[in-house]
Each structure stands twice: as C-alpha cells, then as structure tokens.
Amino acid sequence: MTPDQLLTAPDTALPTLRGAVAGLPSYVPGRRSAGADIAALASNESHYEPLPAAITAVAEAAGRMNRYPDMAAVELRERIARHLGVTAGEVAVGPGSVGVLQQIITGLCDAGDEVIFAWRSFEAYPILVELAGARPIRIPLDHVEGHDLDAMAAAVTERTRVILLCTPNNPTGVPISHDRIEAFLGAVRSDILVVIDEAYVEYAEAGSGPDSLALYREYPNVCILRTFSKAYGLAGLRVGYAVAAPAIAEGLRRTALPFSVSALAQKAAVASLDAREEMEARVAAVRQERSRMAAQLEAQGWKLQPSQGNFLWIRAGEDLLSRLMNAFDAAGVMVRAYRGDGVRITVADAASNDRVLRLLEAHAA
CATH class of the missing domain: 3.90.1150.10 (Aspartate Aminotransferase, domain 1)
Structure with missing residues (x-):
C-alpha cells in the first residue's frame, strides 16, 4: 500500500x-x-x-508569569514547615489536596491494591483509587454519620496500602476524635499509610477532632493532608499539601506533575499563612x-x-x-x-x- x-x-x-x-x-x-x-x-x-495579602502577592507575582514556578516549591514548603513545626523535607505540595492525594495513591498503590475509606465521604476518593488501578473499599458511615473505625479496621487485608480518614468528614461534617484515631492506628499494620484528610480543619472547634501532628509524630505511617482552598480562600489557585515521613514526602514530590503548583499559587499561599x-x-x-x-x-x-x-x-x-x-x-x-x-x-x-x-x-x- x-x-x-x-x-x-x-x-x-x-x-x-x-x-x-x-x-x-x-x-x-x-x-x-x-x-x-x-x-x-x-x-x-x-x-x-481572598485575604488582601494574598491579592497583593498575586499581583506582584503576575509580572513574572512568563517564567516557570519553582517546581520544588521551596519557599512554600519551608513556610508550611515553620507553621507546623516540621521540616521542609516532610512536606509535599500539589494542586489542591486532591492533587496531593492523587500523588499519594499513585506513589503507594499498584494494580489490585486496596484503599479503604468511609462512604459517603469525599467524592474524589473512589475516582483517584480506580484511576490508579487499585480497588476502592467503601465502608458505610455509622449511625451518627461518622467513620465506623471498627469496620474499617476489620476490612484490612494483605492488599491494603492506604486508609483515608476524612475529619471533619465531607459531606457530613462529623469529626473523628483523637482517641479513636489513636486506637485505630494501634490496630492496623504499620506498613499501611493512614491519611488524615483535614481539608476543613480550620473550621473545627478545638478538641473536636484529632491532634494530627501529635499522631504523626507518634506513628510514622500517618500522613496529614490539608488545603488552602477552603478557609484560606484560594480555591481558584489550587494548592494543597501533605506532611509525611521524609521518604514518603520525597516520593510524593517525585510523583507530582512537573510545575503543577503555579508561582501565583505559591506566593498567595505563603502570604495567606502570614495573614493567619x-x-x-x-x-x-x-x-x-x-x-x-x-x-x-x-x-x-x-x-x-x-x-x-x-x-x-x-x-x-x-x-x-x-x-x-x-x-x-x-x-x-x-x-x-x-x-x-x-x-x-x-x-x-x-x-x-x-x-x-x-x-x-x-x-x-
């Protein structure tokens, strides 16, 4: 032919x-x-x-948007680390917490692995899991619209790689107490990454949910997931972050789409933390x-x-x-x-x- x-x-x-x-x-x-x-x-x-300081930071950065952003997001990671009392090596950023979660699933799950989460919870959970070729394990909420941690622990198998705990839970608003998560962590294998998704943590009353940083320091298999989209008002710029053990955080940075967090988003997030x-x-x-x-x-x-x-x-x-x-x-x-x-x-x-x-x-x- x-x-x-x-x-x-x-x-x-x-x-x-x-x-x-x-x-x-x-x-x-x-x-x-x-x-x-x-x-x-x-x-x-x-x-x-948006916070006035964030608007000012974006306006100043806009004149340089012909340049690629800092792919390592060094300034932002260092500012987050200072805010939380961790090191920059324990921080990974991405386009919103959902972007970081995709990095987590991609970095930890092979085809056929399992990810456990409550249901109903954040709608992106099963989508990201299935996209990675992993298997979503949905555990029904309990009678008070919260996580049934006993049922979640019972659902663990040899293929379980990640467990997602959303607190306060989206869409029900119910938090998970510190003591309950601590007991749960003691009951599951240490090679399972337990992600504490705290997209709405700033709105929670003190003591209603976990002290996630204390849990992270005690249990190296804990990963904290947060965002600037909600309380900080940067939903349109897409920037979130995870705190995890250095080896995990490094893996999350490797799985990130290059330059996925814009320079404007990075500057706005730093300014927003400074205007806490x-x-x-x-x-x-x-x-x-x-x-x-x-x-x-x-x-x-x-x-x-x-x-x-x-x-x-x-x-x-x-x-x-x-x-x-x-x-x-x-x-x-x-x-x-x-x-x-x-x-x-x-x-x-x-x-x-x-x-x-x-x-x-x-x-x-």
Missing part, C-alpha cells in the same frame, strides 16, 4: 480508553452561580474574597453562623449531626431530596445534592444563610 493509500484508508479501529478510565464515575462539582441573586452554597468555597490571624477571624464568623443556623434548623424540626466544617448536612431520601432541590432551585440557592443520601449546604454570609433558613422552615416536617 502506498503512503497516499495509507492516508486515505478507512479506519478499522480507534484508540480506546483503559477499562479503569472508561468505567470511572464523573466527579460532580458544585454548581456555579449565574447572577447576582444566586446564592452559591454548593462547593464549600469561602464566601470571603485575619483568616482565623473570618473562620470564627463562619463558626458563629454555623451554630446559629444549626440551632434554628433543629428548632424547626430538622435532625442534624454537629458539623465541624463550613457546611451543614441534612440526611434526605429521594422524595425529600427531590422536593428540597426543586425548592432550592426555585429560590436561586445552589446547594449540593447527594442522590439517595442528602444535601450539603455551605455556610456563607448571614443574608444567604437566612434564605436557607426560610426555605427549610417551609419544608420542615
């Missing part, structure tokens, strides 16, 4: 995706707002604008609104578990969920529905929160 004939020959086959990719569930992001009258309460974003007191004042206001909303919803007759995130969770079956989502949509309030399970509502400014309270009062049992 001549070259011209090869170019014009009909295709007999097309490239195909890996089976693991073709069968992946799609990650469902929170819906975006479209209009000034829409309350965007679906993605757990901070309703505040201002961030904490904003978080305190969100906590106050969370408590106000929870008290009023419970007075209306809604049954809630105490949330330690910047959101509230209402358990709802299909019928109730459909009615609520229709009502929210009609009212211009965007919340996050989990089919068959419930609805998650981000805590925002008082006016938006009042819209939620009025709507739910009209639909209370």
Whole structure:
C-alpha cells in the first residue's frame, strides 16, 4: 500500500480508553452561580474574597508569569514547615489536596491494591483509587454519620496500602476524635499509610477532632493532608499539601506533575499563612453562623449531626431530596445534592444563610 493509500484508508479501529478510565464515575462539582441573586452554597468555597495579602502577592507575582514556578516549591514548603513545626523535607505540595492525594495513591498503590475509606465521604476518593488501578473499599458511615473505625479496621487485608480518614468528614461534617484515631492506628499494620484528610480543619472547634501532628509524630505511617482552598480562600489557585515521613514526602514530590503548583499559587499561599490571624477571624464568623443556623434548623424540626466544617448536612431520601432541590432551585440557592443520601449546604454570609433558613422552615416536617 502506498503512503497516499495509507492516508486515505478507512479506519478499522480507534484508540480506546483503559477499562479503569472508561468505567470511572464523573466527579460532580458544585454548581456555579449565574447572577447576582444566586446564592452559591454548593462547593464549600469561602464566601470571603481572598485575604488582601494574598491579592497583593498575586499581583506582584503576575509580572513574572512568563517564567516557570519553582517546581520544588521551596519557599512554600519551608513556610508550611515553620507553621507546623516540621521540616521542609516532610512536606509535599500539589494542586489542591486532591492533587496531593492523587500523588499519594499513585506513589503507594499498584494494580489490585486496596484503599479503604468511609462512604459517603469525599467524592474524589473512589475516582483517584480506580484511576490508579487499585480497588476502592467503601465502608458505610455509622449511625451518627461518622467513620465506623471498627469496620474499617476489620476490612484490612494483605492488599491494603492506604486508609483515608476524612475529619471533619465531607459531606457530613462529623469529626473523628483523637482517641479513636489513636486506637485505630494501634490496630492496623504499620506498613499501611493512614491519611488524615483535614481539608476543613480550620473550621473545627478545638478538641473536636484529632491532634494530627501529635499522631504523626507518634506513628510514622500517618500522613496529614490539608488545603488552602477552603478557609484560606484560594480555591481558584489550587494548592494543597501533605506532611509525611521524609521518604514518603520525597516520593510524593517525585510523583507530582512537573510545575503543577503555579508561582501565583505559591506566593498567595505563603502570604495567606502570614495573614493567619485575619483568616482565623473570618473562620470564627463562619463558626458563629454555623451554630446559629444549626440551632434554628433543629428548632424547626430538622435532625442534624454537629458539623465541624463550613457546611451543614441534612440526611434526605429521594422524595425529600427531590422536593428540597426543586425548592432550592426555585429560590436561586445552589446547594449540593447527594442522590439517595442528602444535601450539603455551605455556610456563607448571614443574608444567604437566612434564605436557607426560610426555605427549610417551609419544608420542615
């Protein structure tokens, strides 16, 4: 066959995706707002604008965005290390905590290995596990919407490589106490990486969840996962980090996509850490609104578990969920529905929160 004939020959086959990719569930992001009258309460974003220091840092860095960022993120890692009392060698960064989690799964799991996590929890967990060719092991939440650690420990096999503990849990807001995690760590093999995912830790009341740094110092198989997307208000820049034993952290840096954390994101994250007191004042206001909303919803007759995130969770079956989502949509309030399970509502400014309270009062049992 001549070259011209090869170019014009009909295709007999097309490239195909890996089976693991073709069968992946799609990650469902929170819906975006479209209009000034829409309350965007679906993605757990901070309703505040970025911290002024972060805006200034980004503006100053923007003039150099023709250059690649520091792939090692040395300044940011050193600043995180100073903030937490660890070394830069124990820190790995990535594009949001979900990006770092992908580095974790990629770095530790071969095809057929198992990753245990609670369900329902963060929707990206099974996607990242299956993408790596590993097997997701979903353990149902307990009767108070939290992690069933006994069942998770019982699910461990010789193929278990990673266990994910989300505290406070997304989407239910329920934390895991320090004592429970400590007992759990004593019950599982030391060659299993236990990831404590603390994307919402800044919103948690002191003592409600674990002292993850103390656990990390006692158990070398602990990995702490955090993000700048929530309380620090940098969701659009994508930067998160892990704290892990130096050998693990080095492996995570090796599995990272080159230059995955932009220079603007790195500068904004450093500036945000330096403005921590201002961030904490904003978080305190969100906590106050969370408590106000929870008290009023419970007075209306809604049954809630105490949330330690910047959101509230209402358990709802299909019928109730459909009615609520229709009502929210009609009212211009965007919340996050989990089919068959419930609805998650981000805590925002008082006016938006009042819209939620009025709507739910009209639909209370």
